[in-house]
Amino acid sequence: MATYLTNYLLRKFPNLQKWAYEAAGFNQYGLHRDDILHETEEVREALKRVPPHIVEERDFRIIRAMQLDCQKKILPKEQWTKFEDDILYLTPIIEEMRKEREEKERWNAE
Numbered sequence: 554m555a556t557y558l559t560n561y562l563l564r565k566f567p568n569l570q571k572w573a574y575e576a577a578g579f580n581q582y583g584l585h586r587d588d589i590l591h592e593t594e595e596v597r598e599a600l601k602r603v604p605p606h607i608v609e610e611r612d613f614r615i616i617r618a619m620q621l622d623c624q625k626k627i628l629p630k631e632q633w634t635k636f637e638d639d640i641l642y643l644t645p646i647i648e649e650m651r652k653e654r655e656e657k658e659r660w661n662a663e
Contacts, residue, residue, distance in 0.1 A: 582614075
């Protein structure tokens, strides 16, 4: 149901996703969508599967965002993460891990 509603809204209002992205505010700190995922066991495992330089870049962005927040500042507008430039580096891995877990559960159920 939620997927149907999401697809309908994106078709009806094509700029809604970009508006929501910019309204969230994390892009003003230079963060990506996958940087703000709640750090669950799944996310920790996904971070182990990505190359080390990706994890280091993520850590840098998070530390910079915390420092800016403490100083009550944001990045200059030209350094904000743009919706078009945002890279989902963890989401595909997490989806793959979920498929692996479902396959393992089906295998064990037999």
